[in-house]
Amino acid sequence: MEEYAREPCPWRIVDDCGGAFTMGVIGGGVFQAIKGFRNAPVGIRHRFRGSVNAVRIRAPQIGGSFAVWGGLFSTIDCGLVRLRGKEDPWNSISSGALTGAVLAARSGPLAMVGSAMMGGILLALIEGVGILLTRYTAQQFRNAPPFLEDPSQLTPKEGSPAPGYPNYQQYH
């Protein structure tokens, strides 16, 4: 499986917006399919039609919400990269917190703080899992410790006879 490399910073915003929309539509589509199936009247045709209608109407809205979140997150992330001049997990965590705060601005300062904490914790978990995965993957490429190639460096034990003369003591 080839690695999916992210775009450089101006185009990353569009790429992340599209990726978030895709995740929202597919994930939301699965959940809305189940919910529509369960909320429909009795009958396989009614349930199937209810499922299709729920997916068709609700999935794009969920995708749109994910796209807004992803696009704003990536915009703030690129802004921080530009300001700080470096890329590290703190950029992602700060971007997650700021995105949560901005999107909850209409609900008041208390909701902003709560959403900021939620966003920051979520991104911290994501970055933590990423770092752990990188460490685990790097273990497989660790080189073996170099073994000794010169047998003369091995010091023989004192008191034990050489293997070539097992009965050396007997001839004294």
Added chain:
Amino acid sequence: MEGGGRSSNKSTSGLAGFFGAGGAGYSNADLAGVPLTGMNPLSPYLNVDPRYLVQDTDEFILPTGANKTRGRFELAFFTIGGCCMTGAAFGAMNGLRLGLKETQSMAWSKPRNVQILNMVTRQGALWANTLGSLALLYSAFGVIIEKTRGAEDDLNTVAAGTMTGMLYKCTGGLRGIARGGLAGLTLTSLYALYNNWVHMKGSLLQQSL
């Protein structure tokens, strides 16, 4: 006497075969195409076939399983994101136009501002979601067709567009499916023509000349 004669015959035939094989191995038949007229007095190490000096012109080292060009999967997210942003921009402009038209009889006040802002956000979200969904269907069909056929050309584009239109209008019955497919076919055909316009123009000029 007879036994001695037989053994001598066998050894003779073995020696003959050995010398024959050795001669065949060290012949100069495979170097017949190399011009050796001016190199003989210098050194026998200069008898090199010039065909081995041709180097491969590729300058990149690709990982195992990687492609030289990026496929539709790498382009899918950019397409979907671009369509979402484009839809949001055009939808916001349309929302501003509708909001101003609906509230033109009101004085500039807080309710009017709220109404215009609501129209902008609602129309922007609606257009962004619709265009993003179409881009998602188009990209998904494109990736599936590319993996199925194993080729990348404009036929994939037209087929993906047609299937997108058919699926998007599938709730309107057979007439809706036909109309959606025709719309998708038309749009993607125009896009394919636009993509190949430079090549077509060049070929037309060559034919005219």
